[in-house]
Amino acid sequence: MGQIKPSSMWVRLVVILPLVWKGITCLAGYSIQVSPSVSVQEGLCVTIPCTFTANNTNTFRDSFGYWRRPPLHTGDIVATNDKSSDVKKPNFHLRGNPDTGDCTLTITDAGREDEGKYFFRFEGSKYSSVKYSYYREVTTTITVTDLTEEPVISDLGTVTAGIDKTVTCSPPGNCSATSLVIQWKKSDVSGIWKNTPTITFTPSLDDHQKTLTCEMITSKGKTTKKTILLDVCSPTSVTVTWEINGKKKNKADNKDIKVVEGSEMILTCSVQSIRTFNVTWTDWRNKVLQDGTEKELKLKLENMTMKDTGTYTCSALTDCVINGTNITINVLYPPRNMEITIQSDSGKKHPARSQVNINENETLTLTCRADGNPPSTVVWVRGAAGNETSITSNSGLSAEINVTSSQADVYQCLAWNGLGLRERRIQVAIKQDHLETPAEQTSSDKLSFWNLVIAFICGICISALVILLYKLITRKKNAKTETYMSVNGVSSSAEQQSTDDIYMNVDKPKQKAEEATYSDIKNASGATLDENELHYSTVAFTEKPSKGPSSQPETEYAEVKRK
Known part of the structure; x- marks a missing residue:
């Protein structure tokens, strides 16, 4: 390697140190x-x-x-x-x-x-x-x-003809840009339409599908812009009329309707709009009850009950707006679901029967409840019919009284609300020591039933015995009569032949003798009888068959007097 000169080393340090620093x-x-x-x-x-x-x-x-x-x-x-x-x-x-x-x-x-x-x-x-x-x-x-971003136009929402609308154009980022010029243009207006960031205008149906353009211009003349399309809706009005049992009732300032239970109601929704629309009836649960595309849509409620109480909404939906109106129905009904509870001061609950027994030194609390629309007025009345006395009154759904043994009497709960009256009576009686308990009463009832059965059987037996005795006595009496007639009833032939009286021979072998009737006698004689004359009839008696030879029956006479 070559040797580095000291001068070049200092140069390198001067360049590197600022970068590191x-x-x-x-x-x-x-x-x-x-x-x-x-x-x-x-x-x-x-x-x-x-x-x-x-x-x-x-x-x-x-x-x-x-x-x-x-x-x-x-x-x-x-x-x-x-x-x-x-x-x-x-x-x-x-x-x-x-x-x-x-x-x-x-x-x-x-x-x-x-x-x-x-x-x-x-x-x-x-x-x-x-x-x-x-x-x-x-x-x-x-x-x-350079400026390239478009301006921001606020949301127009629903634009309806005849209703003022306000819109704002601003630079992106919500910055205050005093050096920027903002102006508006409209497709059916030549030149600049508005020259402020925020404008208010009244759209018409002619503005439908027209355009609005916001231009943003810098001090150097650089321009960016944004255009929106106007979707103008026609005004839509929705009105509701109604009929109750065929009578039309419509008050613009009254949307809370009272209907008596059992009535029939027809709600009519009328829509006015130049745009196409769908009409819908919904209830308070947003359940669709009826829909259509006509200018009138009817909703029929029959045999109305308390379940029909609620708010009903008629809505008209066009391609750009939804409008609607509400109506509240309140179904009225008389008092119902009356309930009486009886509770002792000892905490014991008594069944709500027509009669309840109270002990000495005991206090019973009688509570009566009933619902209704409008709310029922509930009262307790003491005393028998024609002698009642109101002892309590609650303007609500229940009334309560306390009854002691000294106040034992007939108590009547009354509930009314202008649509009807409901009542129920309770007899509070002092419980006697000899009164049987429910278990004893049940046992006594069973015993009485069997006593009745036994008495019935005994009655049948006694009746049968009386009938039997009667028959025996009758037979014995008949037997004596026969014996008497057989001993004392024999007459000589001379006496029979000498008499000029009319008689009839009644001979029925192997049978007991029976007395002939007055008509038989009259028919047999063929003569006209005087009421004061004495007449005779021949009666033949047959004795019980014997083992000896049969004998000729004797002829006896009986006195028959015409009535």
Whole structure:
């Protein structure tokens, strides 16, 4: 290798040392983080984030920060929080707070004259010795380029004919650009239409599909622009009318409708618009109940109940706007779901029967509840029918009373709301010592049933015995009669032949004798009988068959007198 001359070595050191020095912190405990180069378009703005530490900390009090141009000690101050300093660039702003180690810089309305290098300097409070310029650590180079970005136009939303609309055009990044000129042009207007960033206009149906253009012009005459298309909607009106049980009722200032339960209601939605539209009826659950494309859409509610209470919405949707109106239906119904609870002061609950027993020194709490729309008025009434006395009244859904044994009586719960009345009676009776318990009552009921069965069987037996005795007595009496007639009833043939009286021979072998009727006698004689005359009839009696030879039956006579 060749020998290096001392003079060339010094030259090399002079070139290398500045390059190495730039990346080295001169003083320990001082550092800064900031971008070394930033580009911004002419007329726009840019924000440069920046943080630093000084004396190994980033927390200070009453400190100052300065952005300056080189050279180190004499360069101009372009941004600071020190109000006593002379600032050369009013469009440079120290946004950060040096007390928190923040040195963020914002440049607005950037121009070509803003190009160049800048560095940050920190100074503690007036009584602090901490002061440092971060010149050697890093400098930030600002470059200003030609304007190419388009302006930003605010959202127009829905544009409806006849309704004022406000729109704003601004540079990108929400920067204040005083050097930029902003103007508006309209496709059906020649030349400049408006020359302010924010404009207000009233669109018409003729503006539909017209264009609005915002132009942004720099001081050097460079222009960028943005164009939007107007989609103008025609005004759409939606009205609702209704019928209840065939009677039309429509009040523009009343959207809360009361309907009695069981009614029929027809809601009619009418839409006025020159654009095509879809009409929809929805309920409070956003459930679609009816839809169509006609100018009128009806919704029919039949046999309405409390479940139909709610808000109904008619919506008209065009290709660019949706409009609608609401109507609230309140279904009224009489008192219902009456419930009575009975509870003793001992905590025991009694079943809500028509009668409840109360012990001595016991207090029962009777609670009556009933719902209704409008809310029911519930009262307790004491006393039998015709002698009732109201003892409590609650303007709500329930009423409550306390009953002691000395107040045992008939209690009636009444609930009404103008649409109907509902009632229920409870008999509170003092429980006697001899009253059976439910278990005893059940056993007694079973015993009474079997006693009834036994009594029924005994009755049948006694009846059968009486009938049997009657038959025996009747047979015995008949037997005596037969014996008497057979002993005393024999007459001579002379007596039979001598009589001139009319008689009839009744002979029925092998049967008991029976008495002939008066008509039989009359028919047999063929003669007219006098009521006072005495008549006779022949009756033949047959004795029980014997083992001996049969004998000729004897003829007996009985006295038959005509009535």
